[in-house]
Amino acid sequence: MMFRSLAALLLALPFSQAFAQTPDTAVAPAVPAADPAFARCLSGLKQAAAGQGVPAASFDRFTAGLAADRSVLELLDAQPEFTTPIWDYLAGLVDDQRVADGRAMLTEHADLLQRVEARYGVDPATVVAVWGVESDYGRIFGKRPLLVSLATLSCEGRRQSFFRNEFITTLKLLHAGDIRPEGLTGSWAGAFGHTQFMPSTYERIAVDFDGDGRRDLVGSIPDALGSTANYLKQSNWRTGQPWGFEVRVPSGFDASQAGRTSRRPLSDWAARGVRRLDGSPLVADGLAADTRSALLLPAGAQGPAFVVFRNYDAIYSYNAAESYALAIAFLADRLRGGTIPQAAWPTDDPGLSRAQRRELQTLLLARGHDIGEVDGMIGTNTRRAIRTEQQRLGLAPADGRAGQRILDALSR
Numbered sequence: 001m002m003f004r005s006l007a008a009l010l011l012a013l014p015f016s017q018a019f020a021q022t023p024d025t026a027v028a029p030a031v032p033a034a035d036p037a038f039a040r041c042l043s044g045l046k047q048a049a050a051g052q053g054v055p056a057a058s059f060d061r062f063t064a065g066l067a068a069d070r071s072v073l074e075l076l077d078a079q080p081e082f083t084t085p086i087w088d089y090l091a092g093l094v095d096d097q098r099v100a101d102g103r104a105m106l107t108e109h110a111d112l113l114q115r116v117e118a119r120y121g122v123d124p125a126t127v128v129a130v131w132g133v134e135s136d137y138g139r140i141f142g143k144r145p146l147l148v149s150l151a152t153l154s155c156e157g158r159r160q161s162f163f164r165n166e167f168i169t170t171l172k173l174l175h176a177g178d179i180r181p182e183g184l185t186g187s188w189a190g191a192f193g194h195t196q197f198m199p200s201t202y203e204r205i206a207v208d209f210d211g212d213g214r215r216d217l218v219g220s221i222p223d224a225l226g227s228t229a230n231y232l233k234q235s236n237w238r239t240g241q242p243w244g245f246e247v248r249v250p251s252g253f254d255a256s257q258a259g260r261t262s263r264r265p266l267s268d269w270a271a272r273g274v275r276r277l278d279g280s281p282l283v284a285d286g287l288a289a290d291t292r293s294a295l296l297l298p299a300g301a302q303g304p305a306f307v308v309f310r311n312y313d314a315i316y317s318y319n320a321a322e323s324y325a326l327a328i329a330f331l332a333d334r335l336r337g338g339t340i341p342q343a344a345w346p347t348d349d350p351g352l353s354r355a356q357r358r359e360l361q362t363l364l365l366a367r368g369h370d371i372g373e374v375d376g377m378i379g380t381n382t383r384r385a386i387r388t389e390q391q392r393l394g395l396a397p398a399d400g401r402a403g404q405r406i407l408d409a410l411s412r
């Protein structure tokens, strides 16, 4: 799952499923003595893991030399310093490069995707779109050693019971041989592999699609794409139904009617004057009048509008954030050759693709700003440099946002 929406995901997950903390007893041998509290916590985790079928020898092997990395605690408690407008979020996640790469993946893995569709009923464009948004088609798995992050979060911070379950589940996957311990990395919160599943999701959903006896979402693309489709199937995917489509709402439409959880029969929206973009009726193309649907206005009444169905909810369940679900839905449409959205976002300063973000960073470096490497990721240093340039150029607001206007101004 993407970093942006991780907080939403963590809030959405049940924390109560965690087990009771085991008493502190012996100190695990491999842990540096300089960190006795962490060592005691690991010892408790070892007992809890044993209760879930992870033998002490396996625990010792997988956690040998494990030391806490407290930088993950700062991320756990970090408040977003900057609220990303949805058009920025989508401009980076659904850019031309990701569409081109996704089309290449559709071709390269056509046979596999056909078999995945035959088994789970989820079409290739949707499966590839999830893959593209989650890990950029297997390019970005996260750089942090998985067990280090999860052990630290299991022992300190405010979500310990949740992360204890994730930590022990990871050990179970390692003990079962599904994944290998060497080079096992993920996001700071423990999502990893092609599909960026949390370990507990992995245990519940992952499938051995290539039939080698291991459910390997790090090393096997067939397992990863099969598991993605299985996730959507388990989330009540309706084969053949669209996720939704862009619509027009009449002027004066009551925006308070919008929202994913405000579901009505499709004919209700039609009666309120909602039409397809070309003006044709909503109830068509095999969609029944009583199809349960919601209307989304992700940027408010002045921006693009969408009618969404059950498959949108299936995508949403992958990571509970509207911008995230729309990124996958839009990418899938673009992989099918569509153009979405056609209505403009309500801004005069559109968002930037990853290529444009790199261009902007190159311009900032050329002006002597110390922003590190050009990676297309807009972090604290890049935003600070943008703010300085906005002030120098007299652009308001000087908010550090990476948009079209500052890119144009620096390009001149």
Ligand code: CA
Pocket: 207, 208, 209, 210, 211, 212, 213, 214, 215, 216, 220, 223
């Ligand atoms: Ca496999």
